[in-house]
Amino acid sequence: MKEIRVGIIGAGAISHRHMKVYKHIPGMKVVAVAEIDEKKLKDWSEQYGVTDTYTDFREMLKRDDIDSVDVCVHNNLHAPISIAVMKAGKACYCEKPMSASYADSKLMYDCAKKLNAKLAVQISSLFSAQTRIAKQVIDDGGLGEIYHARSACAFYRRRPSIDTFGTPDFMSKEIAGHGQLIDLGSYHFGQMLYLLGMPELRSVYGKVYQKMDNPVSSRSIEVEDMGVAMAEFENGMTMEIMESSATNMEDVGKSYITGTKGALQLWNVDTVGGDWSMGQGIFGELPPFMQPGLRFVGEYKGIHVDCDLKAYFNQGLQKKYDPNVMMWYDNQMHWYCYLTGVLNDETRYDTPLIGLNTLLLCEGIILSSKLGRSVTADEIKAMSKSTAIWHQQTPWGVFDYESTF
Numbered sequence: 001m002k003e004i005r006v007g008i009i010g011a012g013a014i015s016h017r018h019m020k021v022y023k024h025i026p027g028m029k030v031v032a033v034a035e036i037d038e039k040k041l042k043d044w045s046e047q048y049g050v051t052d053t054y055t056d057f058r059e060m061l062k063r064d065d066i067d068s069v070d071v072c073v074h075n076n077l078h079a080p081i082s083i084a085v086m087k088a089g090k091a092c093y094c095e096k097p098m099s100a101s102y103a104d105s106k107l108m109y110d111c112a113k114k115l116n117a118k119l120a121v122q123i124s125s126l127f128s129a130q131t132r133i134a135k136q137v138i139d140d141g142g143l144g145e146i147y148h149a150r151s152a153c154a155f156y157r158r159r160p161s162i163d164t165f166g167t168p169d170f171m172s173k174e175i176a177g178h179g180q181l182i183d184l185g186s187y188h189f190g191q192m193l194y195l196l197g198m199p200e201l202r203s204v205y206g207k208v209y210q211k212m213d214n215p216v217s218s219r220s221i222e223v224e225d226m227g228v229a230m231a232e233f234e235n236g237m238t239m240e241i242m243e244s245s246a247t248n249m250e251d252v253g254k255s256y257i258t259g260t261k262g263a264l265q266l267w268n269v270d271t272v273g274g275d276w277s278m279g280q281g282i283f284g285e286l287p288p289f290m291q292p293g294l295r296f297v298g299e300y301k302g303i304h305v306d307c308d309l310k311a312y313f314n315q316g317l318q319k320k321y322d323p324n325v326m327m328w329y330d331n332q333m334h335w336y337c338y339l340t341g342v343l344n345d346e347t348r349y350d351t352p353l354i355g356l357n358t359l360l361l362c363e364g365i366i367l368s369s370k371l372g373r374s375v376t377a378d379e380i381k382a383m384s385k386s387t388a389i390w391h392q393q394t395p396w397g398v399f400d401y402e403s404t405f
Contacts, residue, residue: 002340004028005065007090009057009081010072011035011044012167014095018070019048021276021332028068028336034060036394055396057081061088068093068118068339074169075177079104079388080401082119083111087405091118093335097186097362098355100177102384105359109352111405118339121355122331124273125191129315130292132328134195134257134264137296137309144261149196149239151188153269154252171221177387179223180245181208181362187271188255189358192239194349195257198357199233205374206230206365212246229365241365262298262305274330275319286312 006028008015015033022028033050034057035041045053054060061069061084068091071081078099085092092112098105098121112119125131137143169175170183193199206229212221226244233239242252255266270292272278278286291312298305318325327337337343364380392399 002027004067004336004339006030006068006070007032007034007060007063007066008070008072009034009060009085011037011040012072012074015044015070015072017273017277018072018095018332021273021330024276024330025333025336027340028332030070032060032063032066036396038395055394056399058084058399061085061090066090068335071095074175075100075182076104076175076387076389077392079108079386080390080392080403082108083403083405084401086111086115086117086119087402089117091339093120093332094122096122096124096190096355097182098352098359099388100182101387102356102359102363102380103386104388105356106381106384107386107403109356112352114405119352120331120335120338121351122273123187123190123349123351123354124270124277124331125187126194126349126351126354127274127329127331127334128270128292128311129318129329130266130269130294130311131191131195133309133311133314134266134294137262137264138195138197138257142262142296142298142300143257143259143264146196146257146259147237149192149237149257150242150253150255151185151192151239152242152253152255153184153188154242154244154247154250155184171223173222174389176223178362178366179210179221180225180243181227181365182359184245184271185227185241185243185362186355186358188243188269189241189361190351190354191266191269192255192257193357193361194354196233196237196239198353199235199237201357201360201364201377201380202232202234203374203376204229204231204361204364204368204380206241206368208366208369209246224366227362227365227369229368231361231364262296262300265295265297267293276330276332 022030030050032052034054041053069085071094078094082092082094208224209226210224212225225246229241231239257264294309294311296309326333338348363384364375368375390401
């Protein structure tokens with residue numbers, strides 16, 4: 001098994017999730033970490049035994065013995081740092097969302113194309129049997145002609161992380177860029193767009209809300225906590241959207257895809273990184289309330305069928321009998337297989353393209369809400385501006401990033 005040597009930028013909460021997964025992949029070895037917070041850097045280094053540490057990630061990028069860099073920073077630093085990683089000749093694995101704007105995501109996408117660099121975005125919702133089985137049903141014609149879908153997710157005051165593990169930076173417009181729409185919407189919209197065959201967006205009409213107060217701090221919440229929308233695609237397909245962290249309830253209905261022959265209903269879409277990241281119990285399984293589910297309703301050989309496809313159960317069986325299936329059930333294993341040539345540009349999940357189209361949809365909802373009307377895809381692209389932090393103040397001065405490549 002070829003060894004891929006990994007450097008991590010950012011020692012925050014999400015980096016610990018990634019480290020849980022790396023220990024399951026013998027072919028990936030984390031050899032260095034960069035973090036501007038010296039105490040956090042020291043604690044992280046001691047916890048994982050990674051002794052090569054940097055307060056300036058640019059020094060780490062000068063090393064010629066690092067193959068892949070894992071970008072675990074906040075949203076508005078994704079584009080500046082990912083571009084720096086690719087310009088340094090390293091493969092770049094970026095935490096979701098791709099960035100906080102379509103413009104910045106397009107910069108990342110174009111940089112990878114121009115430099116022929118390897119780039120991936122963490123979208124854990126793609127890496128489950130829920131997605132894999134749903135895609136198989138769709139590709140086999142089980143739904144017939146798909147014409148409508150719904151992406152729905154709501155939490156009772158879960159985000160933007162005022163009640164959970166997150167830091168105040170999740171609430172900051174400057175650092176996070178946006179809230180629930182791009183934070184967890186990246187998982188839900190990304191999965192839907194992939195299952196629908198990556199349809200080209202025509203227009204979207206939406207509304208965003210920021211109504212949640214902050215019960216644990218005097219610091220104001222600057223990002224949206226709810227977004228609703230109706231999107232139309234060039235092929236005539238439509239998709240309704242409900243993404244919220246402030247509904248005061250969690251049951252707002254499930255996501256679904258419907259066609260002329262049948263429908264699929266999806267729930268508990270993976271937003272945590274799968275078994276290796278969050279698994280519990282003897283067998284490392286996700287707790288029941290987090291296990292992705294999938295239901296099919298429709299016609300099968302002249303018989304009306306309404307059944308639970310047991311996506312998570314089937315995932316467990318496949319993992320037991322086919323170890324190679326993990327490349328489809330874990331982000332980082334998929335990335336490893338791509339870097340080592342087991343997967344290529346044609347066979348892997350094109351997460352940069354999915355991430356880019358997700359941000360186009362998200363920014364369209366936000367722009368529509370601002371203008372009070374429907375907006376076209378061309379308008380979104382033309383009006384999108386970079387929100388990235390290209391000049392970052394640190395304890396050691398200002399880091400200046402380059403947007404050219």
